[in-house]
Amino acid sequence: MKHLAIFLGLLFGLCLAVLAFGKVSHLRLLAQDRLPAWSANLDGSSGLLEGRAAVPLRHLPQGSYAASWSFSGLRNGSPVWAVALRGEGVRLNGKMALTAPFEGARLQEGTGTITLAALSPSLPIDLPDGILLIDQFDAGYRAADQRVTDVRSTGRIEDASMADAPLGNGTFQLRSDVGGGWWLSFQIAGPLARIDGEMSGLIGRNRVTLDAILSPVGTLPVAWTRALPSLGQLQQDGSWQIELTVP
Numbered sequence: 001m002k003h004l005a006i007f008l009g010l011l012f013g014l015c016l017a018v019l020a021f022g023k024v025s026h027l028r029l030l031a032q033d034r035l036p037a038w039s040a041n042l043d044g045s046s047g048l049l050e051g052r053a054a055v056p057l058r059h060l061p062q063g064s065y066a067a068s069w070s071f072s073g074l075r076n077g078s079p080v081w082a083v084a085l086r087g088e089g090v091r092l093n094g095k096m097a098l099t100a101p102f103e104g105a106r107l108q109e110g111t112g113t114i115t116l117a118a119l120s121p122s123l124p125i126d127l128p129d130g131i132l133l134i135d136q137f138d139a140g141y142r143a144a145d146q147r148v149t150d151v152r153s154t155g156r157i158e159d160a161s162m163a164d165a166p167l168g169n170g171t172f173q174l175r176s177d178v179g180g181g182w183w184l185s186f187q188i189a190g191p192l193a194r195i196d197g198e199m200s201g202l203i204g205r206n207r208v209t210l211d212a213i214l215s216p217v218g219t220l221p222v223a224w225t226r227a228l229p230s231l232g233q234l235q236q237d238g239s240w241q242i243e244l245t246v247p
Contacts, residue, residue, distance in 0.1 A: 023047040036092075060220065083107070089118030094137065103143060103242055109138025110153070110201055116160070125208050125246050130160030133143075148203055151176040157188055163223040166190050172226065176203060192218045197242070215239040 025044040041054040045154035050070040065087030072082045078097045085092040096105055097188050116127045134147035137153040153174035168190020176182040184199040197212025215230070216238060228234075232242035 024051070055087070064088075069096070085112075087118075089115035092134070092137075098121065099140070105141045105143075107137070107139045107141070110134060112137075125210060125244070127158045128162045130167070131158045132156075132172070133158060147180065147182075148161075149176070149178070151182060151203075157186065160188055160190070162219060163227075165192060165193065165221040167193070170195075180204065189219075192216065192224075194218060207245065210242060210244040212242045214240055214242060 002130055022045045023044070024042045025148045026196070042054045046052055048071065048101045050068075051131070052066055052068045055065045055067050063147060065085065066164055067083065067085050069081040069083045072080050074080065075097060078099070080095055080097045083096045090112075092110060093110075094110035095108045097108065114132045114134070114144055116130045116132065118202045119132075132155055134155040136155070137151075139151045140149040141147070142149055151174060153172075155172055157172055160169065167188050170186060170188035171186060172186040174182065174184045181204040182201055182203055186195070186199075188195045194215045194217060195212055195217075197210060199208055199210050204246040212232075214232075220228075228240050228242075231244055235241055
């Protein structure tokens, strides 16, 4: 969520700036000493109609991440841009509209792919290997307090694995509330087990809670059986109730 706020905040700030001064290169000539620090990441040729910026996602793996945008017209009287984020393990696309009267922005029609390995460094909990296929993503950005709000997303999980053992495929649903709480529900089924669970936390906070049920289907790998007693409790039906809060 922190990375989404950086992405939307950068684009929102740029839109307001170029409305007054034009391209970023003009901004630097006219007001170099008054520009915010994030503007250093903007390509000089960027403007209101199209542009590109390096995005400093310091919690993700080393690599180059870039946001791009191009004006695509008006929707219900509000300007709309096609936006994209590209980088190691991340390919996202969507539409961004400014909310009247320039109080924030709204990201809609989001789709793309994210490798779980790219997300793990930004969370205080290790995620399985695999790929998130985002079918739908919507979120708001409130400029007054630089917060992401009203997040909604659905998608699929493919080729998930843990400790070199297959977890399988599944689905996920992400939502947030007005207080900044978020919940990621997921269901994964594979040759070894079925996992139904939920991760939750607060936007902008590193604390994450995991609550899940792991139901064995086949013989679990030795690495799993060694780790499970420290993560949860064995139930009478042979499933494992996992409850974990970190840090």
